[in-house]
Amino acid sequence: MWIRAAAETGSSETGTVFRKTLKERKKMGLLASEIVQFLQIAEKRGIEGKTLAMMGKQHISLEMDPFLSIIREMGYPYDRALADQISSQKEIDSCDFFKMLGFEEVHAVDYSEYEGADIIFDLNDPLPDSLKGAFDYVINGGTLEHVFDIARAMENMSGMVKDGGLIMHLSPSDGWINHGFYSISPTFFQDYYRANGFLVKLIEFEYLICQGRKNEGPYVTFFSEDLRLLRTPEQLDSYLASLKAVKDADQMLLLCFAEKAGAEKPVKYPNQGVYQEMKRIDFKKAAGEIKRSGAALYGCGSICDQLLDELYRIDGERAVKNIFDGNIRKAGMSHRGHTVLYPTAEKLRACGDIYICSTTYEYEIEKELLEKGVSSQSIKKLSGFLWKDQR
Structure with missing residues (x-):
């Protein structure tokens, strides 16, 4: 500007x-x-x-x-x-x-x-x-x-x-x-x-x-x-x-x-989204899917932390391949034992499944991933893991 x-x-x-x-x-x-x-x-x-x-x-x-x-x-x-x-x-x-x-x-x-x-x-x-x-x-x-x-x-x-x-x-x-x-x-x-x-x-x-x-x-x-x-x-x-x-x-x-x-x-x-998101997501179900197949996470905020907590509880933390975040300031920082990566097209395409750890910006992140060549089949949204009475 x-x-x-x-x-x-x-x-x-x-x-x-x-x-x-x-x-x-x-x-x-x-x-x-x-x-x-x-x-x-x-x-x-x-x-x-x-x-x-x-x-x-x-x-x-x-x-x-x-x-x-x-x-x-x-x-x-x-x-x-x-x-x-x-x-x-x-x-x-x-x-x-x-x-x-x-x-x-x-x-x-x-x-x-x-x-x-x-x-x-x-x-x-x-x-x-x-x-x-x-x-x-x-x-x-x-x-x-x-x-x-x-x-x-x-x-x-x-x-x-x-x-x-x-x-x-x-x-x-x-x-x-x-x-x-x-x-x-x-x-x-x-x-x-x-x-x-x-x-x-x-x-x-x-x-x-x-x-x-x-x-x-x-x-x-x-x-x-x-x-x-x-x-x-x-x-x-x-x-x-x-x-x-x-x-x-x-x-x-x-x-x-x-x-x-x-x-x-x-x-x-x-309702204020930051307080509502975590209550709506079935983290146990999402963590189980990640433990079985392995995945990268996009977004290292509160939803990511809640998901990592559940993965640690079921001994599934090794299934997390990478953590990405679109904030360039976080690139290279350590987050819960993982080095945060900036989401370049090359790194994203090499990951397999990627779970979007945000519901507030889910649309924008999904659009970014598609534009960078990630297949739609590899994009996993936590809005797909809501408790049944919240859908």
Whole structure:
């Protein structure tokens, strides 16, 4: 990404400074960094002729000339006449801004007309039929945390997205006391979208480090790695503890992109996945299969540990040939007597059966294994070993 900074060092030389006043920070808004990340994902899916809905009329906090220079360097098309018009505005109109980038229709949804919304709707209320599946793209740039019925708000926002459409969330995660009703953790989006037929395309932290007067800026922003790679709370805690940027950060935001991968279904409210997975899996049955035939394991988190515990109990630990993990930081580390391997195509294809030790990211890992040449017959999913009353 164009401004991804070295979060491990916290170096301001590799970051980008965004001058935001206290007044601006109280508005729902998007920085240049967040908009570019949105464009990088949206461009692959197509923007021309597409519809976009903002949850609240977004405040666009950027300087036009540097931003346009960046998207020209990316080779991204835009309406130059509209860009000139926007550059002359005292404050950027977000509807004009997204039309400049190629969206055919741009709407702002809010509970009042106060900030210029053209669709008046309270996210605490049931979603009207006119808004169901109405938009190709939905942007929540700081609205979710202000809606008291957060479950209803998630149902409504995701319900506005067309099949195959994309939703973006930018939500407070740490250091935002009294900003809204809620601060959001990664598991909130991951578990909700997993339960409701969406694919999480990216989820990461954005760190805001103040380089001036507190609450006035200027700010340098840094991004974490993709948090989908960190499969347990322990892995996430260890990763965050290793980053200097986190120690220096005044505030943390959570950025998430999710694709609606199927037709509309009744909304499911999930239990937190990390606590539910182990209760659902019949580890005794899975361990028995591995002891008989031998296998490699993919993912060295809590599910892997539970499976290894059961294998040790039945004297089957020697049947585990290798342990893989997609987090490059774990490569070469020792885990329960095994050296963790990074999953290269060559190593994976040489393993025979591979058991996916995750149900949260089972789909993504299975897709990765298939793309790296592992046969579908060799991929074993622990979702195939659920207790009968949980299927």
